[in-house]
Amino acid sequence: MTTAQNDMPEVLIVGSGAGGAMAAYELTRNGHKVLLLEAGRDYDPKKETPMFKRNGDAPLLGAATPDKDFGFYDATIDGGWQVPNEPYTSAEGSEFMWWRARMLGGRTNHWGRYALRFSEHDFKGKSRDGLGADWPFEYKDIAPWYDKTEALVGVCGTNTGLDDMPPSPDGVLQPPPQPRVPELLVAAAAKKLGIPAVPMHRAVLTRPLDNRAACFYATPCGHGCSIGAAFQTTTSLLPMAKATGLLEIRTDAMVKTVTTDDQGQVRGVSYIDKKTGAEHSVTARVVILAASACESARLLLNSKTAKHPQGLANSSGQVGKNLMDSTGANIGALVPALQGRPIYNEDGHTANHLFIPWWGHQAQAEKKLDFPRGYHFELGGRFGEPGANIDTSLQGYGKDLKQQVKHKYGAYVSFALRGEMLPNPDCYLDIDPEVKDKWGIPVARFHWKWSEHELKQIAHGLKTAKEILTLMGAEVGELPPPEQAILKGGQIIHEVGTTRMGASKTDSVTNQWGQSWDCPNLFVMDGGVFASNPHKNCTLTIMTLAMRNSSWLSAQLKQGAL
Amino acid sequence: MSHKPEQGAALQPYQTNMSRRQSLKLMAALAASGMLPALSGCDTAPPATKTAAPTGALTEAHWPDLNLPPLTGPGYGTDPNLILPPESPWPLTLTPAQLGLLALVADILVPREGAVPSASEVGVPTVLDEWVSAPYPRQQQDRITVLSALAWLDDEATMRFGSRFAALTRPQQLAIIDDIAFDTAETKPQFQRMAKAFALLRGLVVAAFFATPEGTKDIGYVGNTAIGGDYPGPTPAAKAHLDKILSELGLQEFAWKA
Numbered sequence: 001m002t003t004a005q006n007d008m009p010e011v012l013i014v015g016s017g018a019g020g021a022m023a024a025y026e027l028t029r030n031g032h033k034v035l036l037l038e039a040g041r042d043y044d045p046k047k048e049t050p051m052f053k054r055n056g057d058a059p060l061l062g063a064a065t066p067d068k069d070f071g072f073y074d075a076t077i078d079g080g081w082q083v084p085n086e087p088y089t090s091a092e093g094s095e096f097m098w099w100r101a102r103m104l105g106g107r108t109n110h111w112g113r114y115a116l117r118f119s120e121h122d123f124k125g126k127s128r129d130g131l132g133a134d135w136p137f138e139y140k141d142i143a144p145w146y147d148k149t150e151a152l153v154g155v156c157g158t159n160t161g162l163d164d165m166p167p168s169p170d171g172v173l174q175p176p177p178q179p180r181v182p183e184l185l186v187a188a189a190a191k192k193l194g195i196p197a198v199p200m201h202r203a204v205l206t207r208p209l210d211n212r213a214a215c216f217y218a219t220p221c222g223h224g225c226s227i228g229a230a231f232q233t234t235t236s237l238l239p240m241a242k243a244t245g246l247l248e249i250r251t252d253a254m255v256k257t258v259t260t261d262d263q264g265q266v267r268g269v270s271y272i273d274k275k276t277g278a279e280h281s282v283t284a285r286v287v288i289l290a291a292s293a294c295e296s297a298r299l300l301l302n303s304k305t306a307k308h309p310q311g312l313a314n315s316s317g318q319v320g321k322n323l324m325d326s327t328g329a330n331i332g333a334l335v336p337a338l339q340g341r342p343i344y345n346e347d348g349h350t351a352n353h354l355f356i357p358w359w360g361h362q363a364q365a366e367k368k369l370d371f372p373r374g375y376h377f378e379l380g381g382r383f384g385e386p387g388a389n390i391d392t393s394l395q396g397y398g399k400d401l402k403q404q405v406k407h408k409y410g411a412y413v414s415f416a417l418r419g420e421m422l423p424n425p426d427c428y429l430d431i432d433p434e435v436k437d438k439w440g441i442p443v444a445r446f447h448w449k450w451s452e453h454e455l456k457q458i459a460h461g462l463k464t465a466k467e468i469l470t471l472m473g474a475e476v477g478e479l480p481p482p483e484q485a486i487l488k489g490g491q492i493i494h495e496v497g498t499t500r501m502g503a504s505k506t507d508s509v510t511n512q513w514g515q516s517w518d519c520p521n522l523f524v525m526d527g528g529v530f531a532s533n534p535h536k537n538c539t540l541t542i543m544t545l546a547m548r549n550s551s552w553l554s555a556q557l558k559q560g561a562l
Numbered sequence: 563m564s565h566k567p568e569q570g571a572a573l574q575p576y577q578t579n580m581s582r583r584q585s586l587k588l589m590a591a592l593a594a595s596g597m598l599p600a601l602s603g604c605d606t607a608p609p610a611t612k613t614a615a616p617t618g619a620l621t622e623a624h625w626p627d628l629n630l631p632p633l634t635g636p637g638y639g640t641d642p643n644l645i646l647p648p649e650s651p652w653p654l655t656l657t658p659a660q661l662g663l664l665a666l667v668a669d670i671l672v673p674r675e676g677a678v679p680s681a682s683e684v685g686v687p688t689v690l691d692e693w694v695s696a697p698y699p700r701q702q703q704d705r706i707t708v709l710s711a712l713a714w715l716d717d718e719a720t721m722r723f724g725s726r727f728a729a730l731t732r733p734q735q736l737a738i739i740d741d742i743a744f745d746t747a748e749t750k751p752q753f754q755r756m757a758k759a760f761a762l763l764r765g766l767v768v769a770a771f772f773a774t775p776e777g778t779k780d781i782g783y784v785g786n787t788a789i790g791g792d793y794p795g796p797t798p799a800a801k802a803h804l805d806k807i808l809s810e811l812g813l814q815e816f817a818w819k820a
Contacts, residue, residue, distance in 0.1 A: 041641075050644035052786060056773035059638055059651045061689065065698045067637045072647065078640045158820075178795025179818065181804050187818035188808055197818065206792065216788035223644070337807040342799040347785035349793070354818070385783055386772035390765040397671045397743050397764070402780075405768055409781055473811050 009035035009248065010557065012268060012284035014255045014299070017106030018539045019525040019546040020290030021233030021241070022149075026550035028246040032557060035282060037253040037271055039291070040078060040102030045109065045234050049075070049224035055387030063388035069099075071388075075110040075224035075232075078102035085438035089445045096446035097490035098294060104251055105234035106292070107493070108539070110222045112351060113203040113230055114378070115155045116536035117146050119166045121361060122420075125532050129364075129372045131453075132422045133322070135531040136503040136512040139166065145548040146540070147172055153231050153543065154209045156349075157201030164358045164374065165198070174206045176353065177217070180346045182338060182381035182413050183354040189471035195359050195464070197379075200352040203231035203540070212236065220350045230349075253280075256441050257303040258287055258522065264307030266522045272439045286521045286553065286562055288514075289499075290546065293528035294323070294429055297498035298444045300509075301431050313499070313516040313524075318509050320430050322423040322497035323446070324533035327375065327454045328487035331465045332414030333474035335381075339411040346382035346410065355379055356415075358535060371456040375419030375535045377465065383410040413472065415465040417458065420535040423497055424451045427489065448489035458482035494538050499528035514549040521562050525549060576658070576665035576687050618734070620741075621721045623752035626713035630706055633697045654688075655695040655705075661687050663712050666728055668767045670739055678780050681771045689770035704762060711759040718756075 011027050013020045016038040024034050050073045055062035058072035065072075069080035078084060079101035090096050101107050120139035126132050147169055156174040159167040176199035179187070187197035204221065205214045205228070212228030212235060221230040228235035241247040252274040259267045259281060268283035289296040297320045301311035311319050358374030394404055426449035431442045459482040466476045479485070502508025505517035514529050516522040525546040527538045556562050638651040656664065668681035668690075681687075694705035715738065719727040723734050730738075741750065743764075745757040771777040796804065808814045 048644065053644070053647075054773070054775070054778070054786070056689075056770075056775070056778070058647050060693055060696060060698075060701065061769060061773045063700075065637060065696070065700075067640050067642075067698075072638075072642070073644055080640070084640055175792070177793040181796050181800055184796075184804055184818050185807065185813075188813040188816040189811075191816040191818070192813060215793075216790070217793045218786050218788050337811060341803045341807075342797065343782040343784065344797040344800050345785045345787070345789070345794075383783060383785065385786055386769070386778050386781055388769055388773075390762070390769050392758075392761040392765045394761070394764055394768060395744050395746070397739060398673055399675060401671060401764070401768070402675070405772065406781055471811065471813065473807075 009033045009282070009284045011035075011286045011288060011553075012037070012282060013288045013290055014269060014296070015039075015106060015290035015292065015526065016104050016233060016238060016249065017108050017290065017292065017526070018233065018542040019527070020288070021105070021108070021237040022543045022546035023288050023290060023525050023550040024241040024247050025237040026547050027554055028241045028244040030551070030554040031246070032554060033246050034241070034248070035284065036247060036249045037255055037269070037282075038104050038106075038249065038251045039254045039274070040104060040106070040251065042251045043077060043104040043109065043234055045075075045105075045224045045232060046226050049226040051219045051223070051226050053219075053223075055385060061388035070110065070222060073220070073223045075222060076101045076103070076107075086443070087435060087437060088443050089432045089435055091445055091447045094446055094448040095488055096448040097488050098444070098446070098495070099490070099493040100292070100295070104249070105232050105238065108232040109224050109234060111232075111539055112537065113221055114352070114537045115150070115153070115201050115203040115540040116357075117166045117168075117201075118534045118536060118541055119164065121163070122532065122534035122536070125373065131372055133500065133502060133507070133531040136501055136508075142544060142548060145544045149540065149544040149547055153203050153236070153540070154205040154212070155201050155203050155540070156199075156206045158199045160196070160198040160357070162196060162198065162357055162359075163361050165201075173201070176200070176202075177206060177348050179354045180348060180382055181341065182335075182410070183352070183379055185335070185338065185472055186356075186379055186413060186468060187354055189468045190356055192471055193464075193467060195356060195468070197354045197356050200355040200378075202349060202351065204349045205229045206349075210236070210240075215349050217345075217349060218347055254439055254441070255291065255299060256439065258289070258299060258312050259283075260303070260305055260307065260312065260519075264305065264519070266312075266519045274439070285557065286523065288523045288525050289528075290525045292526050293496050293498045293530075294444055296524055296526055296528050297429060298431065300499065302442055308518070313509055313518045313522055315518050316506055316509060318500060318507060320498050321428045322500050323427045323429055323448075323495060324421050324423055324497040324530070325490050326492040326494040326533060326535060326537070327417065327419035327421050327450075327458060328492040329417045329458045329461060329482075329485040330414060330487075331417075331462055331469075331476070331479075331485075332380065332412060333469045333476050334408060335411050335413050335469070335472050335474045337473045338381075338413070339407045341410060343383055343410070346384075348382075352378050369460065371453050371460060373420035373422065373453065373457065373535070375417050375457055375461055377461070378416040378418060379413070380416060381410070381413035413469065413474070415468070417461040417465070418492060418535050418537065419454070419457045419461065420533055421454050422451065423532070424449070426451075429498060446489070450486060450489070454486060455482040458486045494527075494533065496527035496530035496533050496538050499524045500531050501529040502531060513552045514545065515553075523549065523553060576661045576682055618722055618737075620750070621718060621752065623755070624714070624717055624721070625755060626710050626717055628706065628710055628713060630709065632702060633695060633705070635697050637697050651692070652695055652697055654691045656687075656691040660709070660712055661691060663715065663728055664690060666735075667712075667715070667763065668771075670735070671764055671767045672771045679776050681767055684771065684774040684776050686767055686770040686774075689773075690766055693766060693770075704766070707759045707762050708766070711756065711763050714756050714759070
């Protein structure tokens with residue numbers, strides 16, 4: 001079935017998460033007719049978010065299960081580390097975890113909302129240390145787009161003046177919430193070591209914006225946010241784009257291939273209506289892939305034809321390559337000084353008010369560190385809502401037992417390291433030659449191996465966190481070796497790089513506008529285009545690039561260039 | 563029959579009174595399961611020392627090798643209703659005898675304290691029944707541990723005192739609990755395995771208790787309530803405590819400034 005010509009959208013977008021929804025917003029705002037395909041079901045956070053629900057009201061006290069990997073109330077629908085009927089595989093000796101969601105808005109419905117700008121330092125790593133790849137633009141080229149994205153999305157935080165945190169113009173950032181006691185204790189201990197702790201930048205409103213309310217400091221953002229305070233595309237960009245009358249959204253539409261004509265030019269996509277199992281074709285002047293880094297790469301590799309024998313847009317051979325996640329490791333300890341402290345409401349915006357940004361640029365420049373790229377610490381520990389944390393270290397019974405629990409309450413502090421990894425030839429995805437999903441689409445196969453760079457970085461992070469915890473009076477014990485401590489590839493859910501942008505078509509998949517070198521009317525606007533993976537979490541930059549590149553695309557369309 | 567020993571409180575059958583889980587279906591299931599044997603541990607694996615005279619003396623190591631078929635039913639799926647969580651997402655599997663013993667042990671762990679109810683009063687055994695009956699890998703693993711721990715208690719009670727745990731006097735019950743409730747260097751070798759199993763059971767009971775409205779109030783959690791305007795941050799008392807510990811840790815000069 002082919003959509004009739006007069007209904008033909010100008011632009012077809014695959015995916016409704018950070019990149020796809022921003023592209024839909026920017027393009028419809030500029031008068032372009034857009035059809036957006038989403039593989040998951042329709043989702044309305046206003047009706048479906050479990051606001052104020054208690055863990056005790058959920059099955060298993062809200063505990064994580066294979067059906068709901070981040071707990072019962074997590075916003076993710078039909079997803080997590082496995083999606084029903086849609087497997088992926090790992091090559092022998094590799095282990096990679098791939099988080100997906102099958103819902104309108106994708107992973108923006110549950111993400112951590114940490115929204116830190118990359119800096120010139122981040123964009124030009126290769127020029128500095130010879131490793132990985134530079135991005136094909138300067139910080140100053142993208143800074144105005146960060147400004148616009150932050151203002152649209154709503155980001156709370158401050159301009160810290162630190163070299164790892166480029167400033168936003170006055171009035172862009174919303175005020176951050178007050179820090180809480182465990183964060184303030186960490187900040188003091190860190191400062192004694194010369195390490196800063198500053199307000200996190202978070203895509204959570206502390207002031208109303210458009211028709212979204214300010215945060216009321218309750219109910220975890222990972223559950224979704226019915227009042228729109230915590231940013232997700234389903235309460236912001238998608239309704240705004242729909243209000244133009246130029247956006248059509250089709251959910252349960254699983255794209256199978258990007259279709260091309262006999263000359264190899266991109267025509268549209270072919271998708272499966274998951275409700276009926278029927279396959280449909282749609283055409284458009286331009287196709288934008290924003291299905292997530294790995295899904296878009298899979299799609300391109302599965303779209304190979306005689307004209308594109310290595311897969312679509314893959315004359316460079318780079319599609320699926322350069323797969324990166326953030327490094328991750330966790331360390332924590334009971335802090336005796338925090339035991340029995342006065343209780344107050346420590347929910348806040350339910351994530352970091354303070355965090356520790358990367359402080360080691362100078363030490364790296366002076367070659368004092370044995371790893372090339374930075375990391376940050378996210379801080380955990382507060383009077384949380386009781387739930388399914390099963391503490392098997394308790395002793396005894398009766399009144400003494402309850403006293404132990406109360407004494408420990410709010411006294412455990414944890415550090416979550418999130419670091420930059422470098423691309424390496426062992427980390428990539430290709431298409432599994434055997435396995436297909438329920439829809440008959442060949443699945444992604446992952447290959448993964450951390451390099452020494454990441455392991456040395458983790459070792460440094462663990463040692464540093466231990467020093468801070470020790471200054472706080474905690475007993476940390478012996479540190480695990482980094483090979484053991486480092487989390488699995490994909491586990492931080494910051495996978496990027498598989499359709500990277502660059503300055504040359506020989507070693508990159510797209511130009512700086514996310515436009516395929518091989519097919520000018522094919523764009524990628526998800527994390528796949530990242531040339532490197534700075535430690536600062538990818539979503540803000542995915543949105544910023546999607547806005548900038550959709551604006552450029554709009555100008556091209558208006559000039560008749562495509 | 564000579565003097566009857568003072569009996570443990572939980573010879574009364576455990577009855578759930580927890581709001582979400584209070585359902586006719588559940589009560590019907592409990593009634594129906596009364597047909598089932600009490601504890602598979604005693605039925606399938608008689609302890610080696612069963613014939614020894616119950617003297618109250620310490621026993622040797624023993625462990626009930628339960629033969630538990632896996633629970634293979636569906637979970638709540640990848641798209642459950644989050645606004646109205648399922649009342650009873652899978653069939654509960656504990657027998658009334660197991661629930662009764664669990665209630666007794668849960669109340670030894672978390673007894674009533676003044677106006678604060680005990681674990682069984684707020685439905686903790688039912689939460690644990692839901693936990694050990696869940697078809698997920700972690701819970702299936704915990705099911706073996708929890709049911710083994712319950713069976714062990716009856717085996718130990720029978721060997722040591724000649725009756726099931728629930729029929730023992732409170733001092734007899736506590737004599738056994740004292741041997742297994744502290745997993746330390748002093749834990750006797752024959753109790754070490756049970757001490758670890760008991761630690762899981764205790765962790766589950768404690769988590770389930772504090773996640774009830776009464777338990778959450780008891781621990782003092784005051785969040786999950788909407789705040790108008792800016793988040794106020796620490797209270798004066800919390801700030802004063804922070805200042806005190808910063809000073810004690812020699813960190814006062816490094817105190818965070820906005």
